[in-house]
Amino acid sequence: MPELASLRKRTQAALCLACGKCSTMCPLSPSGWFSAARLAAIREPETEIAGQTRSLDACLTCGACEQRCPEGVRFVEFVRGVRALAPPVGRRACPHGEMLQAAARLMAGPTAPTRDLGWIGDELEIAETGEVALFVGCLPFFDLLFTDELGIATVDIARAAIRLLNGLGIRPVVLAEERCCGHDLLWNGEPEAFQALAAANAAAFEARGVKKVLTTCAECCSTWRRDYREAAPGYRPEVEHLAEFLAARLAAGELAARDGAAPSTTFQDPCRLGRHLGVTEAPRSVLAALAGGAAPLEMERSGRDADCCGTSGFIHCDANSRRLQSERLAAAAATGAETLVTACPKCLIHFQCAQCEDRRRQRAGNGIAVEDLTVLAARMLVPASTARPTGDA
Amino acid sequence: MSATAGSQARATLTVPGLAAGPFPLREVPPSPCTLACPAGINVKSYVSLVAEGRFAEALEVVRERCPLPGICGRVCHHPCEDACERRPAGGPIAIRALKRFVADLELELPPPEAPDVAPRPERVAIVGSGPAGLAAAWDLARAGFPVTVLEAAAQPGGMLRYGIADYRLPVEVLDYEIDVVRRAGVEIRTGYRVGVDGGLGELLAEGYAAALLAVGAQRGRGLGVPGEEDCPEVEDALAFLRRVNEGDRTPLAGRVVVIGGGSTAIEAARSALRLAAKEVEIVYRRRREEMPADEEEIETAIAEGVAFRFLAAPARIVSEGGRLAGVECLRMELGEPDASGRRRPVPIPGSELFVAADHVFAAVGQEADFGFLPAELAPRLAAGGRLATDPQSTMTPLRGVFAAGDVVTGPATVIEAIAAGHRAAEAIRAFLDGEEPGAARPAAPPPRELEIPSPPPAWAQRRHAATAPIAAGREFDEVERAFSAAEAIAEARRCLRCGPCSECRICAASCGRRHLTIHAGGAGAGSRGWLLRAPERFVASLEAAGAGGACLHRELADELFGDAEAGDQAVALLPTRVAIDEDFCRGCAKCIEVCAFDALSLVDPEAEETTVRLAPARCRGCNLCTAVCPTHALVPTVVAPEWWGVRIEDLYPPLAAAAPGEPRFVVLACQRRAGAVGASLAAAGVAAELVPVRCCGQVDAGMLLEVYRHGAGAVLVAGCPGDACRYGAGADLAARQVERARVLLRNLGGDAGRITADWSPDPEGSLANSGWPHLAVLARGLGARQEGVSDA
Structure with missing residues (x-):
């Protein structure tokens, strides 16, 4: 099939030597059945993909393998491409039911959604148009699945972001017609639906005069910054994770840590932020600023070598996911930090899921606090000036 | 909306690829209770039917192998209950009482008519x-x-x-x-x-x-002791009972002693008590544990006031002045086991004791x-x-x-x-017929691992039928009361349904597409269980899911399906157990929380890495665990992908292709009420695509949203209300998913009203397919909404 052949060429999968160096980094290697090299050898979609659907789904697309590949195989992109070619039959559905996927597909339809923005409340201020927008993403929808079960409200992350921005005098644009960023559809093999989402989002934000898109989610950030460049090349806003934005404002002296004890922290680099975008310093500088300059404690593997939270794109979850979560929580606790901080709502959900499981099983698990960076920052940072929100930045 | 429902809806929304083929035959042993019944009554089947409130069918199943259900429902010594896997967990199912319950219902009805059979000359x-x-x-x-x-x-x-x-x-x-x-x-x-x-x-x-x-x-045997022959007050217990049962209710004066430990002894003692005997004592040469009489009978006798003297045997009848004075007994001790396996009573020399009696009934054997x-x-x-x-x-x-x-x-x-x-x-x-006589019963199958965990959890306890005390003037009125319908259903629902299939036949009744047909297999001597006919792809997927099928012999299958096309004979029974793919299980324990039958447990809850395991005997295949499993480690069995429900995506292409004005109303219904829901809608002239699911608890918000997205004008989830869910959490789980889908749609500005649920209680007084008229009203409301929907 020419598509697969060109994919192999484009991602250099054709160059894979099966040397096995990737396995030394791959977090799924301990499973015993997952082999990146075996996946990279897929040449025949009809037969070989069908035989490896589990591995294909299980790949975290975290990119750890690429750190070691001597041939420069862009394995993650290869897996993404093969998933788009893979026959849908036999694929395992989302571990949390199909609601999030269904929601994303609904939003990919021709009719723009009219999101309920009631969660913003009266205290926070947003704008209809302006240069700075906050891309909210799935945060309000996660809560439908996880608030009851895990006791977390990811929509608080979005509120925290608006509060921080308001404190800096910025009323961000938040769109009712915002659609899903399409990350999961893109990575799980539905490129057409992703394309529709990207084009519609780009048009909607461009129409509001947005020049800078802020996100609080590593996946939204990487999708907007890297994948929208291809999918919606006509619109090139600046895309920043809020951690980057805050780091710059802290450096500029516009924000200061509130008096009071910040927890000692360690940082979980989300795959999309660390390895995919190379953003590892900004979140650390924010955490250092919160702690009066003390750098966060580091886990044994961090930054571009950090281990994944165990699941990516809500496509696959199994005993390996659990193992990765437990090991990562243990590594975090081993640093002596009080709080494990992440910059991706999915990392937050996955770690808390493992902890919730331990509670359900009534076993003493790893109880280290897990918190989102934006929420922690909103709690600990205050504007250096007393400037009131005055309008668009 | 179209005037003709069902057929027309299916004509436009056909699930493709349902061509039947030749199907494999497999044999799976029946459940322990069925196997234990000497008469070969399909016990599990009728218990399952009682659990569904299908009482007449339950009685029909009993009659297949027992013309005397009301009698057996009262006096059977119920080996089925002794074999019941529930015995260690809340007590065996009160099977005998269930049989009596369904038999009693018929007393109020005209007696069943004899079936038409070809007469034989002999x-x-x-x-x-x-x-x-x-x-x-x-x-x-x-x-x-x-x-x-x-x-x-x-x-x-x-x-x-x-x-x-x-x-x-x-x-x-x-x-x-x-x-x-x-x-x-x-x-x-x-x-x-x-x-x-x-x-x-x-x-x-x-x-x-x-x-x-x-x-x-x-004929009762005599005691075989001196003094017995010429004493008219020493009587054969059977003769006494015969007299009583012929209507002779002459009161018995004084003290009655019954010798023996079987049912006849208990029967004679309790009858004597009812004939105004002052005291009644049973003398038995072994201990209570060795008594052949049914344990429940013994307990009732004690409750009524019968006294027992164990480890004593008569040695001599003592008469004074031509009248019985009593029985001289010897104390016994238990020696080596005899031919019956029970320890042989051995008299203790010099241990004579005198038991005063005005009447002695001998119940020591019959010939x-x-x-x-x-x-x-x-x-x-x-x-x-x-x-x-x-x-x-x-x-x-x-x-x-x-x-x-x-x-x-x-x-x-x-x-x-x-x-x-x-x-x-x-x-x-x-x-x-000039045949060689064959073996009358099939050989017992090899024992199966039923994996009842020990100790059993605190399950619902066995219900006991109430008993009435002896009433003055109405001494011979029936003592044991029958279950109420609610009690019978609740008790029957305790059944674990061991074996390959619950044999309730609900699948055939509720399969809206008529893919499944069920035939009673109880007619021949060697046949038990039910035949389920299913297209091969279903059978294959069931097999792939690790589920057992079950069948009868091919000859019987051919006979039953003789009118079908050659090669189209299919026999397979529903598997009822979920399968576990341990590689996927992360030990989250969500399934354990949702299982109403304690069928799931963690191998090692303390360990960091553990997996869930299944007690197959407890699993009813409701698949609620699969609905909450985050990793798909639990593989649904009955609802195999191609079965009802999960392959709902088969509806998507025809939904999307449906022309404006065509019926696009989708109903996901609990299989238990799917038939009734379909009938209700059809009666109201509502065209709908009915998708039966094993339990509405499996419905996922994403499933509903996908049906919506593909153009269903309205999606209705028709499930049993909370207390009627056979699987416990079904209604709660489904309600949560429906609410999720609706909230998500509201959050996106969609039409949440197009997704709705109905949790009507069962129609009053019956669980039969009598329908819910209000569904038609609901459907018309949704239909109006559908007509107003623009293509989104």
Whole structure:
């Protein structure tokens, strides 16, 4: 099939030597059945993909393998491409039911959604148009699945972001017609639906005069910054994770840590932020600023070598996911930090899921606090000036 | 909306690829209770049907193998309950009480009519109208043979009438059930004494092609101790019971002592108590544990005031002044086990004790009375107090003369007599058909791992039927009360449904697409269980899911499906267990929380890495665990991907392709009520695509949103309300998913009203497919909404 052949060429999968160096980094290697090299050898979609659907789904697309590949195989992109070619039959559905996927597909339809923005409340201020927008993403929808079960409200992350921005005098644009960023559809093999989402989002934000898109989610950030460049090349806003934005404002002296004890922290680099975008310093500088300059404690593997939270794109979850979560929580606790901080709502959900499981099983698990960076920052940072929100930045 | 529902809707929304093919046959053993029933009643099937409130069908299942359900429902010693896997967990299912419940319901209705069968010319005579004779007569009559039952007594029933008193078995029930046998075409001639009114040889000469001797063991043995013969107050317990049951209610003065430990002893003691005896004591030579009488009977007797003296045996009857004074007994101790496996009582020398008595009833054994046999034949036929028969053919050395029941085996139970009657009837049929008699029962299958965890969790406890105290003036009124319908359903729902299929036949009734047909397989001697006919792809997927199928023999299948096209014969039963893919399990324990049957547990809850394991006997295949499993480690079985429900995506292309104005109303219904929901909608002229799901608890918000996205004008989830869900959490889980889908749609500005749920209670007084009229109203509302929907 020419598509697969060109994919192999484009991602250099054709160059894979099966040397096995990737396995030394791959977090799924301990499973015993997952082999990146075996996946990279897929040449025949009809037969070989069908035989490896589990591995294909299980790949975290975290990119750890690429750190070691001597041939420069862009394995993650290869897996993404093969998933788009893979026959849908036999694929395992989302571990949390199909609601999030269904929601994303609904939003990919021709009719723009009219999101309920009631969660913003009266205290926070947003704008209809302006240069700075906050891309909210799935945060309000996660809560439908996880608030009851895990006791977390990811929509608080979005509120925290608006509060921080308001404190800096910025009323961000938040769109009712915002659609899903399409990350999961893109990575799980539905490129057409992703394309529709990207084009519609780009048009909607461009129409509001947005020049800078802020996100609080590593996946939204990487999708907007890297994948929208291809999918919606006509619109090139600046895309920043809020951690980057805050780091710059802290450096500029516009924000200061509130008096009071910040927890000692360690940082979980989300795959999309660390390895995919190379953003590892900004979140650390924010955490250092919160702690009066003390750098966060580091886990044994961090930054571009950090281990994944165990699941990516809500496509696959199994005993390996659990193992990765437990090991990562243990590594975090081993640093002596009080709080494990992440910059991706999915990392937050996955770690808390493992902890919730331990509670359900009534076993003493790893109880280290897990918190989102934006929420922690909103709690600990205050504007250096007393400037009131005055309008668009 | 279209005026014709169902068919037209299906014509536009067809699930592709349902062509049938040849299907494999597999054999799976029946459940322990079914296997334990001597008469071969499909116990699990009727318990399952009671759990569904399908009482008439339950009774039908019992009658397949037992013409006397009301009688067995009262007096059976229930080996099925002894085999019940629930025994260690809340007590065995009260199976006997369930049988009585369904049998009693029929007393209020007109008796069932005899089925039409092709008549056979060969006449069969049956001597004796006890349970063995009646069962044989029932089977033979239903096979078309003219049957005459000859009964020496004035009324039919044998030991059922004369050995069991009214307070356990009301005579109305006996009369009713004998009447059902009569209606099946059996002629019963009472007052006819074979050997007096006509000899055995004359019967055959008279034109009967075969005869069955089922005369029972009606003569009580004596105590065999000195002083017994010339004391009129020492009486055979059977003779006493016969007198009582013939209506003689002369009060008994003073103290009554009953010797023996079997049912007859208990029966005599309780009857004596009802005849105003001052005190009643049972003297038994072993201990309570060794008593052959049913444990429940013993308990009831104690509750009524019968005293027991164990480890004592009569040595001498003591009379004073021509009147009974008492029994001199010897104390016993238990020695080595005897032939019956029980420890043999051994008298302790010098341990004499005196038990005062005004009446003594001997219940120490029964034997057949061979007075009816011609003198020249008796030595050939009767040996050791029993009739000699060929164990395979049940035929006596006299060609064409068969024997069954206590006269062959010695005193046994009602259900064993019925079983013997079945075997004899089958042997007689084979004889008359000129066949070689075959094995009457299939061999017991190898034991299966049922994995009941120990200790059992605190499950719902067995319900006991209430008992009434002895009422003055109404001493012989029935003691044990029947379950109410609610009690019966609740008790039946405790059933674990061991074995490959719950055999409730609900699948066939509720499969809206009629992919499944079920045939009763109880007719032949070797056949039990149900046949489920399913397209091969279903069978294949069930097999892939690790589920067992079940079947009967191919010949029977061919017979049943004889009118189908060649190669289209399919037999497979629903598997009922979820499968676990341990590689995927992360040990989250969500499934454990949702399982109402404690079928799931963690291998090692303390360990960091663990997986869930299944107790197969407890799993009912409701698949609620699969609905909450975050990793798909739990693989649904009945709802295999191609089955009802999960392959809902098969609806998407036709939904998306439907022209404006075509019906695009999708109903996801609990399989239990899918039939009724479909009927209700059809009656209202609402065209809808009905998708039965095993339990609505499996419905996922994403599934609903996808149906919505693909253009369904409205999606209705029609499930059982919380307290009616057979699987516990189904309604809660489904309600949460429906709410999620609606909230998500509201958050996105969609039309949340197009997704709705209905949790109507079951129609009052019946669980039959009588429907919910309000669904039509609901559907019309949704239909109006659908017509207003623009293509989104």
